[in-house]
Amino acid sequence: MAAPIIEVRETEAEVARELCSLVAKKANQAIEQKGVFTVGVSGGSLQKHLCNGLPGETTDWTKWHIFFCDERVVPFDNDDSTYKYYRDNLLGKVPLPKENLVPIDPSLPASEAATDYISKLRKVFPGTELPRFDMLLLGMGPDGHTCSLFPGHKLLDVTDVIVASITDSPKPPPQRITLTLPVVNNTACAVFMSCGESKAEILKRVLEGSEADPLPAARVRPTNGELHWFLDQSAAKLLKS
Ligand SMILES: O=C(O)[C@H](O)[C@@H](O)[C@H](O)[C@H](O)COP(=O)(O)O
Numbered sequence: 160m161a162a163p164i165i166e167v168r169e170t171e172a173e174v175a176r177e178l179c180s181l182v183a184k185k186a187n188q189a190i191e192q193k194g195v196f197t198v199g200v201s202g203g204s205l206q207k208h209l210c211n212g213l214p215g216e217t218t219d220w221t222k223w224h225i226f227f228c229d230e231r232v233v234p235f236d237n238d239d240s241t242y243k244y245y246r247d248n249l250l251g252k253v254p255l256p257k258e259n260l261v262p263i264d265p266s267l268p269a270s271e272a273a274t275d276y277i278s279k280l281r282k283v284f285p286g287t288e289l290p291r292f293d294m295l296l297l298g299m300g301p302d303g304h305t306c307s308l309f310p311g312h313k314l315l316d317v318t319d320v321i322v323a324s325i326t327d328s329p330k331p332p333p334q335r336i337t338l339t340l341p342v343v344n345n346t347a348c349a350v351f352m353s354c355g356e357s358k359a360e361i362l363k364r365v366l367e368g369s370e371a372d373p374l375p376a377a378r379v380r381p382t383n384g385e386l387h388w389f390l391d392q393s394a395a396k397l398l399k400s
Pocket residue numbers: 201202203204205229297298299300301304305306330331352353354
């Protein structure tokens with residue numbers, strides 16, 4: 160398990176630029192090595208930064224397969240839909256084939272939407288092994304949640320499925336699907352972006368704490384991969400170094 164690589168930049172805009180350039184670098188390496196790039200994306204402020212910054216990078220978009228680390232089970236015309244954001248702000252700006260941005264089926268109840276998403280993932284990650292994403296792009300909520308894995312929630316212990324559903328999310332909307340921790344920790348490269356003073360205290364707990372029951376974001380420790388944290392100075396201000 161590699162130690163986290165912590166990158167601190169003065170402003171959120173600089174953090175976003177660095178992040179997008181790392182994503183493109185990893186994409187291009189993966190495409191060169193195996194012809195495809197598999198990436199999981201998240202909502203929150205990350206979606207805006209990725210959709211603004213990635214179109215400026217040089218990469219073969221036809222080789223990208225973009226999944227959702229978690230998704231709210233709401234229709235595609237609802238502003239809570241993370242798919243809606245990427246569809247409206249990335250597809251069309253870059254030559255990513257529409258079918259390579261893989262949405263959930265929001266017409267299904269959450270548990271069925273999770274099962275359906277597993278079969279969509281299996282088209283790109285066939286077999287029964289844990290999927291190994293080239294990269295997962297993650298955010299962290301003020302409570303330390305990541306994906307739709309919330310502190311103290313029983314979903315943190317799920318190991319028998321690669322995508323799980325939640326119907327009592329403490330953050331609305333309550334119905335969601337999420338990658339489970341074994342899949343998150345099987346990625347080749349997990350990357351968090353966290354900016355702003357409101358993240359300073361929780362970041363200190365996540366990155367420097369030694370809690371018996373670690374927060375969800377602190378449980379992201381890829382077993383055979385890299386872990387990056389991209390922070391601005393306000394978020395990093397309580398960290399030791
Ligand atoms: O599913 C959600 O409700 C949000 O997408 C959430 O998980 C978000 O990713 C984090 O709260 C970080 O968001 P910020 O980076 O904007 O703080």
